[in-house]
Amino acid sequence: MWTDAKKGEGNEVSLPAEFSQPDELTWQQKTVYVEGVAVSDGIRDIELAFEFSIGGKTFEDRIKVTVFDVDLLVNNTAGESDDYVAKEKTAEIRETPMQTPAGPNDNHIPMKVHLEGPSGFSCGVSLWDTGSGEVSIKKTDGTDYPGGGETVAAGTDLEVHLFGTKASSDLDDVMIEASTDLTGCAVVEQEDLTVIWIESYNMIF
C-alpha cells in the first residue's frame, strides 16, 4: 500500500498501519494506493479492514479485493529476442509476392494475451499501441481488435495478430499496452517490439 500513485521511497504504508495525528488522516479523505503482489487463489480472497475510533466509539469498514495479472506474449513467447514484425507490404511495392509465406495475410506475428487469476475469474482486456512505429491489432479472423476489448478468462490465452503498419525508427519503439474493464484506465501491462522494413533503394551492394 502506498500514499502516492507513483510509488517511491518514503510513501509505502506497512500494514497494519495506524494513523493517529490529525494531519495524517483527515476526516474527509485519505487516498491510498493498493498494489497487487501475488495473484489471488480465490476471487476476493484479500480483505482490507479499516477502523476509525473517536470519542470511545469505533467504526469499521471492510472491502475484499482480487489480484490478477495480464501478460502480453509477443510471438507467443515471454522472451524479447523474437519481438519483431515486418511492416506490411503495399500492393504498389509488391503486387505479386515472391516469397512464401506472403500475400494478404503476411507480415504479421501472433501475440498471446494471458490472464492469470483465480478459477472462475474473467475480465475485458483492451489493447492499443503507442510509439513511433505502429502496428494494427487484429483478431485471428482478420477483424480489428474491438475498441471495447475482448473478454479473457483466467488461465486461458487470447490470441491476436500484430500487423506492422509503420516502420520503427528505433529498436523497441512500439509499445503495446493493456487495460481492463475492472481497473479503469490504469495500464496493467506493457510490451515493446520493433517493426522492421527494408526499402529497396537501401539494398545497394
Ligand SMILES: [Ca+2]
Ligand atoms: Ca516474445
Ligand SMILES: [Ca+2]
Ligand atoms: Ca518486448
